[in-house]
Structures are given as C-alpha cells and as structure tokens.
Amino acid sequence: MTATRNPSSFAAVACGDFNFSDDDDQSAVLSASLNKTKKYAASNASQIRASLSNFVDVATKSHTHFHKRSNSLSTIDKVYVACPAWLLTYAGITARVLENPVKLSDDGVSDHAPLGVAFGVKPSQPEHERAIPNFVCKTMRFKTLMATYVNQVKLDDLADAVRIDTFKEIITEVARIVRRELLEEKELSCECSVLSLASLARIVLYNKSKMPTRLIGKSELAAEHLRVHDGIVYFACQSSFDAALALAKLRSFNEQRATLDRIQLLQPSDATKRRIESLENKSRLWKKGASKLILWILWQRWRSTHL
Numbered sequence: 001m002t003a004t005r006n007p008s009s010f011a012a013v014a015c016g017d018f019n020f021s022d023d024d025d026q027s028a029v030l031s032a033s034l035n036k037t038k039k040y041a042a043s044n045a046s047q048i049r050a051s052l053s054n055f056v057d058v059a060t061k062s063h064t065h066f067h068k069r070s071n072s073l074s075t076i077d078k079v080y081v082a083c084p085a086w087l088l089t090y091a092g093i094t095a096r097v098l099e100n101p102v103k104l105s106d107d108g109v110s111d112h113a114p115l116g117v118a119f120g121v122k123p124s125q126p127e128h129e130r131a132i133p134n135f136v137c138k139t140m141r142f143k144t145l146m147a148t149y150v151n152q153v154k155l156d157d158l159a160d161a162v163r164i165d166t167f168k169e170i171i172t173e174v175a176r177i178v179r180r181e182l183l184e185e186k187e188l189s190c191e192c193s194v195l196s197l198a199s200l201a202r203i204v205l206y207n208k209s210k211m212p213t214r215l216i217g218k219s220e221l222a223a224e225h226l227r228v229h230d231g232i233v234y235f236a237c238q239s240s241f242d243a244a245l246a247l248a249k250l251r252s253f254n255e256q257r258a259t260l261d262r263i264q265l266l267q268p269s270d271a272t273k274r275r276i277e278s279l280e281n282k283s284r285l286w287k288k289g290a291s292k293l294i295l296w297i298l299w300q301r302w303r304s305t306h307l
Contacts, residue, residue: 011119012082014055017065017112019076020045055080056088056291058095064113066101073101079117084242085249085285086201088293092120124206132175135191142178149174184218190255193248196221201245204233246286253283 057080063073079095081088094117101113136142149170158166182192183199200222203211209231215222225241227234235241257279264272284292 012055013079014052014081015077015079015115015117017076018045018048018078020048052080053289055082056085056285056293058088058093058117059292059294062095062097062115064097064101064115066105066111066113068105068111077112077115079115081119084238085291085293086198086242086245087205088285089198090122090201090205092118092122093293094118121205124202127176128172132171133179133191133195135189136175136179136182139178139182141181142174145174145178146170186220188221190248190252193221194245194252197225197241197245197248200225200235200241204235207231207233209233243288246288249286250283253279253286257283 057078059075059078063075064077065074066072067074083091096116098114098116101111104113105111150167153166153170155163155167155170179195182189183196185192188196196219200215202208203215203226209228216226221244225235225237225244227236257276260272260276260279264276281294284294
C-alpha cells in the first residue's frame with residue numbers, strides 16, 4: 001500500500017521461483033530429439049496471479065531453470081515490482097542470468113540459476129538532449145517552420161563544415177517550438193496527451209518545483225494532476241494520474257497498431273511484422289491487471305552452445 005501511494009519513494013518487490021509459466025513465456029528444448037517444451041502450472045497459480053495483479057511482471061525472457069527430465073529450459077523464476085508503469089520507463093533496469101542453469105544442474109548445485117535485476121533512476125536529461133517525438137516532425141507546422149528557418153539562414157550557402165551542425169540546431173529549435181505549441185492546444189491529440197502527461201511525470205520524479213507554477217496556468221492536465229507543497233511536487237491523486245497516462249499510452253499504441261496493420265495488409269514485410277510485435281510487447285506494460293515489462297535478456301555465452 002505504501003509503494004502504491006508513494007511510488008517515487010517506496011517500492012515493493014516479489015521475486016523467486018513461482019513454479020508457473022505464462023502463455024507467452026518461452027521455453028527451450030536443448031535436444032533436437034525432443035519436440036515438447038515444459039510448461040509449468042502451480043496448483044495455486046491463479047491465486048498468486050490475483051495477489052500480484054497490482055504488480056508489474058519484469059519479464060526478462062531469460063531461461064533460468066533447467067528441467068533435466070525433459071532437457072528443457074524455462075522462465076519460472078520471476079521478478080514482480082509494485083510500481084506504476086510510467087515510473088519504470090524512467091528506471092535504468094538491467095538484468096542478467098548470473099550462472100549457467102545447465103552447468104549448475106550438472107554440478108549438483110541447483111536446477112535454478114540466479115537472476116540479477118537492478119533498478120535505478122535515469123538522470124534527468126536537458127530538454128535539448130531529449131529525442132524528438134516522431135509525430136512532431138510529421139506535422140505540417142514543423143515542415144513549414146523548417147523551410148522558413150532553412151531559407152533565413154541560407155543553409156545551402158554555408159560551408160560544409162558548419163552546414164550539418166546548423167541544420168541540426170534548426171531541427172532542435174523548430175521541434176521545441178512545435179512541441180510547445182502542440183502541448184498548449186486545448187484539444188490534445190493522443191500523442192500530445194502522452195507527451196504532456198509524461199512531462200508531468202518527469203516534473204514529479206525529478207521534483208522540478210519551479211515548473212508547475214508556470215504550467216498550472218497554461219495546462220489543464222497540470223492543473224488537474226500537479227500539486228506543490230514546501231518545495232515538493234506531487235500528484236493530487238496518484239492512481240488517477242497512473243490511469244490517465246496508461247489510457248493515453250494504450251490509445252496511442254492502438255492508433256500505431258492500426259496504421260501498421262494497414263501497411264502490413266497492403267505490403268507485407270518482416271520489418272513491419274517485427275514493428276507490430278515490438279509495439280505489442282511495449283503495450284503490455286500499460287495493461288491493468290496483467291502488466292508486463294518485457295526485457296529481452298539472453299545469455300548468449302551458453303545459449304548459442306546448447307540451443
């Protein structure tokens with residue numbers, strides 16, 4: 001409960017051998033002669049899942065358990081964290097399997113290999129260093145303003161040594177202007193809603209206490225969600241903000257998915273298929289009751305040898 005109310009300061013973690021596999025967990029058979037994978041389903045799996053419904057499954061996709069009888073690997077060692085999805089996007093999460101489960105089993109140590117997962121907080125990036133959202137660059141306003149700036153500085157007349165740097169500076173400045181204009185519109189698009197709510201999340205996470213005063217007068221979202229007391233920025237209602245950002249994210253994913261589906265229908269390609277799969281994996285983090293942060297961590301040193 002404490003972690004739910006104040007996730008910026010507290011977190012609850014549940015980890016260990018849960019002895020059940022999810023539908024999308026990848027098992028691997030080490031012998032070509034075997035064609036079945038080992039699926040695990042603890043008798044109380046549904047009860048465990050229910051009790052962890054407010055946790056995020058940090059799915060490393062790493063094979064940590066070796067089942068000798070079926071000669072297969074599985075991912076039944078799991079890490080769950082009680083943390084809102086938006087906060088995990090700012091966490092510098094690293095994960096790796098610390099030992100070879102096959103070797104540990106052969107040595108008689110254990111049929112499980114230790115899984116190490118580290119959580120941190122990424123340092124706050126200055127605005128000019130943040131990636132420019134794709135949707136900003138696709139707007140007509142961005143294209144028009146870019147053309148205006150390029151003509152004003154006579155970009156084609158500049159020496160080669162300064163032309164590229166100047167062009168990069170123009171892109172950054174135009175993107176900053178267009179981004180601000182989009183966020184100040186009364187009717188926010190799906191992408192702008194995500195961008196605006198993510199900005200509020202950064203303000204709270206890094207306690208940028210001077211910014212809310214300026215924002216609250218301009219942004220309805222800021223006025224609704226942000227509060228400041230004694231130099232501390234916090235959300236008026238943590239659960240309401242979590243739900244608002246999750247809803248905006250899922251709407252954005254659905255719009256992107258619809259576009260990719262149309263592309264795949266008209267011109268099928270493996271590249272588009274991979275983009276759809278990647279988008280689906282990212283959306284898992286924001287789904288209530290079954291949140292999953294998918295980390296594709298593979299231990300290549302032994303995987304390439306045994307698979």
